[in-house]
C-alpha cells in the first residue's frame with residue numbers, strides 16, 4: 075500500500091498532519107496486509123462506506139463468512155469527505171454566527187468576529203480522526219470480517235477479483251457509492267475546481283468562493299464559508315435554493331443565508347467558466363435576465379452525484395446499470411440473482427441513514443431468505459443549514475401527482491415560545507394529513523434543530539400515529555419540539571366545526587342551569 079509521503083498521499087488526507095495520519099492509520103493503514111482469502115465467502119461486499127460497513131459487520135455478527143473490499147478509505151464519503159467533515163465546519167460556522175449576533179442578546183463582543191480558518195479545519199480533522207475508530211480496519215477484522223484493500227471487479231457469477239486475488243462468493247453486494255458528478259458546463263475543463271473530495275483539504279479561507287449547485291452540499295457549504303468570512307456566489311440553474319424542498323421552507327432558509335451574505339445567482343442560464351486574472355476562476359452567468367461576471371479564488375462544484383460503476387465489470391455478470399446507478403428491485407437484488415446492491419450506488423435517497431437501512435435489508439434478503447422491501451422504508455432527511463430544513467414522506471406536489479387528497483397544518487415557529495426566546499423564530503412545522511383523517515403522509519420542519527425533530531414525525535408515519543396522537547403526547551415546555559404537539563392541536567381544533575361549537579355551548583349552558591336550580 076506504500077507509505078503516505080506528500081506525493082502519494084491522497085488529496086483527501088492533505089495536509090498530512092497528525093490528525094490525518096491518525097485517520098489513515100485507522101481507515102487505510104499503510105502496513106495493512108490483506109488476509110489469505112477463505113475458500114468461499116457467504117458474502118463478498120464491495121465498497122466500505124456506510125452501506126458496505128453495515129452489511130459486512132452485520133453479516134459477520136450473524137455468523138456469515140464475509141470479505142469486505144475497499145479501494146480507498148474505509149468509512150467512504152460520510153466519514154472522510156461528507157457528513158462528518160461538513161458538519162464539523164457547520165458547527166464552527168454556527169459558533170461564528172452566534173458571536174456575530176450576540177449583540178441582539180445584549181452580549182457585547184467588542185472585537186467582533188475573527189475566524190481562524192486553519193484552526194477550524196484543524197479541529198475538523200481532529201474530530202474526524204476521533205470518530206474513525208468505529209470504521210477502522212482493525213475493528214472490522216476483530217468482528218471477523220476479512221478486509222481487503224484494492225480494486226474489486228467481477229470475474230464471473232461466483233468470483234470477485236481484488237488486484238489479482240480471487241474471492242469466491244455465494245452472494246455479493248455492490249456498495250460502491252457515488253462521487254461528485256462533473257456536469258457539462260462550458261469551460262469547466264479549463265479551470266481548477268473543488269469537489270467534496272478536495273474541499274475539506276483547504277487550509278486557507280478563500281476570499282471569494284464560487285459554488286455551483288444550491289442543493290444540500292452547495293447550501294450547507296455556502297452558509298458555512300459566508301459565516302467564516304468568504305464572499306460566496308451560489309449559482310443555481312433552477313429558482314431559489316434547495317429546489318427539491320417545499321418552496322415556503324426553502325424561502326425561510328434562503329432569507330437567513332442572504333443575511334449571512336451569500337449571493338444567489340439563481341435561474342442561472344448560459345453558465346460559462348474560464349481562467350480569470352491571478353489564478354482566479356471567472357464565472358459568467360445570466361441570472362434573472364441580468365448578465366453577471368464574478369472572479370473567485372476557488373470554485374466548488376456540487377451538482378449531484380454519479381454512481382461508482384467503472385471497472386466493476388458488471389457486464390460480465392449481467393448486472394444492469396443506468397447512469398443513475400445499479401438497477402435493483404424492491405428487495406435490493408440486482409438483475410443477477412446472487413448479487414445485491416445498497417447505498418448511493420443504487421438509490422435516489424443518497425443519505426447515510428438510508429445506506430444503513432438498505433444494508434440491513436440486504437443482510438436479511440441475501441443471507442436469510444428475507445422478503446424485506448426498500449420501498450417500505452420511511453426515510454427522513456435534513457439539510458443542516460441554519461435553520462435546518464428536514465422532511466419526511468410526501469411533499470404537497472407529490473401528493474397532488476399521486477392523487478392523494480391532503481389537508482395541511484402549518485405552525486409558524488413564532489408561535490413556539492422557546493423559538494421566540496432563543497431569537498430563532500424563523501421557521502415552521504408543516505404537516506400534511508390525509509384529507510379524511512389525522513393520518514400523516516408528509517411533513518417539513520424548518521427549525522434550528524429540525525433534524526432532531528423530524529425523527530418524531532418519521533416514527534409517527536412508520537407506526538401510523540396520527541396528528542391526534544402527537545397532540546396527546548406531552549412535550550416538555552419550553553422546547554422547539556413542542557411545535558409538533560401544537561401542530562397536533564391545530565388538527566384537533568380543526569375538528570371543532572361551528573356546529574360542534576354550538577352544541578358544546580348549549581351543553582355548558584344546560585349544565586349551568588342544572589347547577590343553579
Ligand SMILES: Cc1cc2nc3c(=O)[nH]c(=O)nc-3n(C[C@H](O)[C@H](O)[C@H](O)COP(=O)(O)OP(=O)(O)OC[C@H]3O[C@@H](n4cnc5c(N)ncnc54)[C@H](O)[C@@H]3O)c2cc1C
Nearest residue numbers: 121123124125145150151156226250251417418424425426
Ligand atoms: C459533502 C457531503 C455531505 C453529506 N452530508 C450528509 C449528511 O449530513 N447526512 C447524510 O445522511 N448524508 C450525507 N451525505 C451523503 C452520504 O455521505 C452518502 O449517502 C453515504 O456516504 C453513502 O454511503 P455508501 O456506502 O452508499 O457510499 P460511499 O460512502 O460512497 O462508499 C462507497 C465506497 O466504495 C468504494 N469503492 C468504489 N468502487 C470500488 C471498487 N471497485 N472496489 C473497491 N471499493 C470501491 C469507495 O472508495 C467508497 O469508500 C453527504 C455527502 C456529501 C458528499
Ligand SMILES: NC(=O)c1ccc[n+]([C@@H]2O[C@H](COP(=O)([O-])OP(=O)(O)OC[C@H]3O[C@@H](n4cnc5c(N)ncnc54)[C@H](O)[C@@H]3O)[C@@H](O)[C@H]2O)c1
Nearest residue numbers: 287288289290291292309310311376377378424456457458
Ligand atoms: N444533509 C444531508 O443529508 C446531505 C448533505 C449534503 C449532501 N447530501 C446528499 O448528497 C447528494 C448530492 O448533493 P448535491 O448538493 O451535490 O446534489 P443535488 O442533486 O441534491 O443538488 C444539486 C443542485 O445543483 C443544481 N444544478 C445542477 N446542474 C447545474 C448547473 N449546471 N448549473 C447550476 N446548477 C445546477 C440542481 O438544480 C440542484 O439544485 C444530495 O442529494 C444528498 O442526497 C446530503
